[in-house]
Amino acid sequence: MKRILGRVAFNLFAWTIVLVTAFPLVWMVITSVKPQFELFRIPPTFWPEQITFEHYARLLWETPFLLYMRNSLLLSTATTLLVVTVATLGAHSLVRFRYRGRERLAQLVLFTYLLPSVVLILPLYLMMVWIGVANSLLSLVIAYTTFALPYALWLLRSFMQGIPDDLENAALVDGATRMGAFFDVILPQALPGIISTSLFTFILSWNEYLYALVLVNTDEARPLTTGVMNMLISAFNIEWSLLMAASVMMSIPLIVIFAFLQKFLTRGFGAGGVKG
Amino acid sequence: MAQRGASAAREAMAVPGLTAADRAAVNPLDRGYALLGMVLIAPTVLIFCAVIVYPLVSAIYLSLFSIFTPTLSGSFVGFRNYAELANSPEFWRSLLNNLIWTVLTLTLQVVLGIAAALMLNQAMVFRSLARSLILFPYFVSTVVAVLVWRWLFNDLYGVLNHLMMWAGILDMPLDWLGAMPNAMVSVVLVGAWKYFPFVVIAVLARLQTIPETLYEAATIDGAGAWGRFTDVTLPQLRDVLVVVVLLRAIWDFKEFDLIYLLTGGGPIIGTQTLPLMVYKEAFGLNEMGRASAVAVAMMLVMLVFMLVYFRVLRARGEEPR
Numbered sequence: 001m002k003r004i005l006g007r008v009a010f011n012l013f014a015w016t017i018v019l020v021t022a023f024p025l026v027w028m029v030i031t032s033v034k035p036q037f038e039l040f041r042i043p044p045t046f047w048p049e050q051i052t053f054e055h056y057a058r059l060l061w062e063t064p065f066l067l068y069m070r071n072s073l074l075l076s077t078a079t080t081l082l083v084v085t086v087a088t089l090g091a092h093s094l095v096r097f098r099y100r101g102r103e104r105l106a107q108l109v110l111f112t113y114l115l116p117s118v119v120l121i122l123p124l125y126l127m128m129v130w131i132g133v134a135n136s137l138l139s140l141v142i143a144y145t146t147f148a149l150p151y152a153l154w155l156l157r158s159f160m161q162g163i164p165d166d167l168e169n170a171a172l173v174d175g176a177t178r179m180g181a182f183f184d185v186i187l188p189q190a191l192p193g194i195i196s197t198s199l200f201t202f203i204l205s206w207n208e209y210l211y212a213l214v215l216v217n218t219d220e221a222r223p224l225t226t227g228v229m230n231m232l233i234s235a236f237n238i239e240w241s242l243l244m245a246a247s248v249m250m251s252i253p254l255i256v257i258f259a260f261l262q263k264f265l266t267r268g269f270g271a272g273g274v275k276g
Numbered sequence: 277m278a279q280r281g282a283s284a285a286r287e288a289m290a291v292p293g294l295t296a297a298d299r300a301a302v303n304p305l306d307r308g309y310a311l312l313g314m315v316l317i318a319p320t321v322l323i324f325c326a327v328i329v330y331p332l333v334s335a336i337y338l339s340l341f342s343i344f345t346p347t348l349s350g351s352f353v354g355f356r357n358y359a360e361l362a363n364s365p366e367f368w369r370s371l372l373n374n375l376i377w378t379v380l381t382l383t384l385q386v387v388l389g390i391a392a393a394l395m396l397n398q399a400m401v402f403r404s405l406a407r408s409l410i411l412f413p414y415f416v417s418t419v420v421a422v423l424v425w426r427w428l429f430n431d432l433y434g435v436l437n438h439l440m441m442w443a444g445i446l447d448m449p450l451d452w453l454g455a456m457p458n459a460m461v462s463v464v465l466v467g468a469w470k471y472f473p474f475v476v477i478a479v480l481a482r483l484q485t486i487p488e489t490l491y492e493a494a495t496i497d498g499a500g501a502w503g504r505f506t507d508v509t510l511p512q513l514r515d516v517l518v519v520v521v522l523l524r525a526i527w528d529f530k531e532f533d534l535i536y537l538l539t540g541g542g543p544i545i546g547t548q549t550l551p552l553m554v555y556k557e558a559f560g561l562n563e564m565g566r567a568s569a570v571a572v573a574m575m576l577v578m579l580v581f582m583l584v585y586f587r588v589l590r591a592r593g594e595e596p597r
Contacts, residue, residue, distance in 0.1 A: 007399075014400050017392070021469070022409040024424045025416070027435060031427065043438050090320035097313025105317065107586075112328050114523075114582055116530035118551040119571040122338060122558055123331035126348065146327045153320065178312055207417035209533040214559065225419045229537065232423065240427050247420040254415050258408065 032056070032244035039240055055245040064219050065246060068227030071137060072250075075223055076205040078141050083148040084156075084198050088190070091156035092182060096168065106157070113150040117210050120146055125214055137221050143211040148201050155200065159193025160186070199257050206253065224250045339572045343564035350565060357569035366545060367553070367570065371577070374549040377464060377535070378528045384468035385524060386517070389475020394509070396476065397483045407480075414473035422537040425466050429453055456546040459539050463547050467534055471527075475520055482516040483509070515592070522585040529578055550574040 019026075031039065032055055034048040059065045094106055124143050128134040133142070163186060171181040187194075212226040219227070228246045232238060339357055343350030361367045396407050413421065428436045429452035437449040452462045490508045499507055532551040535541065541548030541556065548556070550570060558567035 010398065011400050014395050014398070014406065017395065018406045018409050021392075022412065024421075024428060024469070025412060027428065028420070028424045040433055042433070043442065044433065044435050086319045086323060089316045093313045093316035093320075097309060097316070099310040099313050102313075105321070108324070110586075111582065112324065114526050114578075114585075115328070115332075116551065116571075116574065116578065118530065118532055118554045119335050119575050120328065120331040122554075122564060122568055122571065123334035124327065126334070126338075127331065129348070142327060145323055146331075149320065149323060150328075178309060203415060207419075209417075209419060209537070210555075214555075225417055228423070229419055240430075240433075243423050244427065247423050251416050251420055254417075258412070258415055 028244045028247050031241055032248050034241055036239065036241055055239075055241045056249070059242060059245050059249065063231060063242075064222075064227065065224075065249070067219060068222055068224045069249070071221060071227075072206060072223040072225075075137050075140055075144070076202050078137070079144040079148055079205040080198050080201045082141065083145055083152045083201055084194060087149060087152035087156050087197070088187075088194060090153050091160050092186060094153075094157050095160045096165075096186075109150050109153050109157075112146075113154050115146075115150075117147060121210065121214055124211075128215055135216055135218055135221055139215050140211060140221070140223070143215055144205050144208060147208075148204055151204065152197050152201050155197045156190070156193060159197070160190055162193075163189045196261060199261055203254060203257060335568050335575075336572055338565060339568035341565040341568075345558060345562040345564045348564070353565065357566045358573070360566065361569055361573060366548075367573075369545060370548050370550050370553045370570075373460075373545075373547060374529060374574075374577075376460065377467070377531075377547070377549055378525060380460075380464045381467035381471070382521065382524055382528050384464065385472040385475050385528075386521060388468060388472040389520075390479055390513070390517075392472065393476045393479035393483060394505075396480060410476060411473045413470050414477075418470065418533040419537065421466065421470050422534065425462075425469075426453070426538065429462060453539050454543055456543055459543060459547050463535055463538055466538060467528065467531065470534060471524065474524060478516050478520045479513060482513055486512045518588055519585075522581060522588065526578060526581045526585070529581065530574075550577075 030046070030048060033051045033053065034045075035050055035052050035054070038045060038049060094102060094109075121143075124146070125134075128139040128142070133139045167185050167189060168181050171185045172178075176184060207225065208223075209225045209229075212223050216222050216226070222230070228243070228250060231246065232243055340352060340354055341350040342353045342357070392410055396403065396410065400406060428434050431437065431449050431451055431454075434449075434452075436452070437446065440446040441449070451458060453459050486509065490512070491504055494504045494508050530551055531549070532555070535547055535549055536552055536555065539547045541552040551574065554567045554571045554574070556567075557563045557570055
């Protein structure tokens with residue numbers, strides 16, 4: 001009996017902690033479906049008296065939100081494709097080949113993985129102006145590789161180190177070339193690692209703010225992060241429900257990916273994983 | 277190529293445990309592999325040089341100039357930017373703020389992270405849902421986190437002030453972001469909320485590998501719950517915690533988005549850290565050269581953390597991760 005009571009108490013306690021942690025996100029969803037006038041109720045109502053989706057409708061049809069969304073999708077997809085392709089080849093090379101400077105290169109990768117964007121941003125800004133791609137999605141794809149490539153390379157390298165050498169050896173015995181073995185044996189084995197690396201890279205690009213702030217100042221190329229923030233700053237009076245609706249909308253792709261990633265998560269970290 | 281690979285592989289198969297890379301070192305026929313390896317890494321190296329190495333060198337170079345941001349015209353001034361920084365109270369204040377923010381938020385992240393991981397390692401109803409909810413703040417965009425918290429912190433209609441007044445902790449609504457030291461406290465709290473899940477992920481993964489027998493042995497030796505925690509769990513977590521603390525210290529130190537979006541460094545420069553100062557010098561005051569000097573100085577401070585990190589990994593004879 002005492003045991004059962006203890007279990008119940010622990011569960012209550014634990015779930016209270018979990019709900020307190022998640023409260024800001026719950027509050028975001030609740031605020032986004034409250035009518036504007038209900039926000040200024042004192043004391044605030046917890047459960048909306050009236051559920052409305054007008055803010056979502058306004059967000060989609062009366063603000064540049066969809067444009068930002070398109071930009072973010074293009075940008076994150078392009079960055080992910082570029083970075084993961086390059087990093088897969090690079091990681092394979094770092095793990096399975098031997099040449100001068102290999103170790104040093106691996107160390108350089110780790111160093112750049114810890115490098116602050118704010119140091120690179122000024123020269124990158126000058127570089128973009130100079131080669132004439134400033135203010136475009138392309139400039140952001142280029143800038144995003146500075147953090148995404150070291151990250152993806154590092155993660156994929158850890159994943160690939162986990163693939164037994166014997167698999168490649170067996171393929172070579174059967175007459176495959178090194179590249180043949182890479183495509184037929186290594187790539188399928190590394191696929192879970194490649195998928196989770198892609199998803200993490202996508203999240204990283206989706207959430208990036210600083211480069212977008214500095215390198216782009218037109219709506220045509222602005223991603224969601226700076227776009228939504230602009231809606232806060234440029235608004236005459238801040239419409240919190242609209243901003244909360246925008247926050248919910250820009251988190252939806254993350255929720256989808258997150259559901260996917262659940263099972264990779266601990267493994268991903270074991271392999272060097274999650275970056276902040 | 278196929279022929280060569282096959283024959284080499286057959287040779288190597290006679291000696292178990294050799295990898296393709298090892299054979300390349302032994303067998304001159306496989307020298308070509310080194311070349312292939314370099315071809316595969318070439319795109320990475322090219323991109324690295326263009327977007328990381330060149331800008332890094334360039335940042336140091338820029339810090340020796342005085343550059344007006346809108347026109348990008350400038351003149352060489354040598355080390356004057358650095359001399360100015362050394363005499364600038366704002367720089368030292370930002371560095372101090374940077375250290376305060378890093379130490380406080382990191383401490384909170386680690387303590388909360390370990391506690392939450394221990395909790396989530398126990399049997400509880402809907403445990404995987406609870407785990408997802410705890411991890412979620414880490415994955416949402418900083419922009420989303422900041423918007424939500426600014427709404428919670430809102431002095432007139434924010435739910436935080438109401439809850440605390442209702443609970444009797446506060447008499448008056450608190451200005452969370454516009455006054456000191458509240459602003460620093462708020463930034464630290466939001467930072468802890470956003471990033472403690474990183475500690476949870478790492479610690480939870482490690483907790484699951486601690487052998488149950490260690491706990492049984494400790495119980496037989498008469499250890500209570502707290503004794504088991506300090507004698508078994510903490511020593512087992514030590515290695516992973518060292519890595520986590522160093523990584524988070526580096527990432528927290530260079531944090532820009534969260535602080536910039538929450539307070540913009542304000543009130544005045546109350547929460548201004550070095551990354552914010554770089555941004556302000558470059559795009560607020562149009563002093564691109566001096567901004568680079570701040571960035572380089574910040575790099576030097578971070579280098580200390582990084583060297584410690586590398587040293588720890590090497591001392592362990594472990595692969596960095």
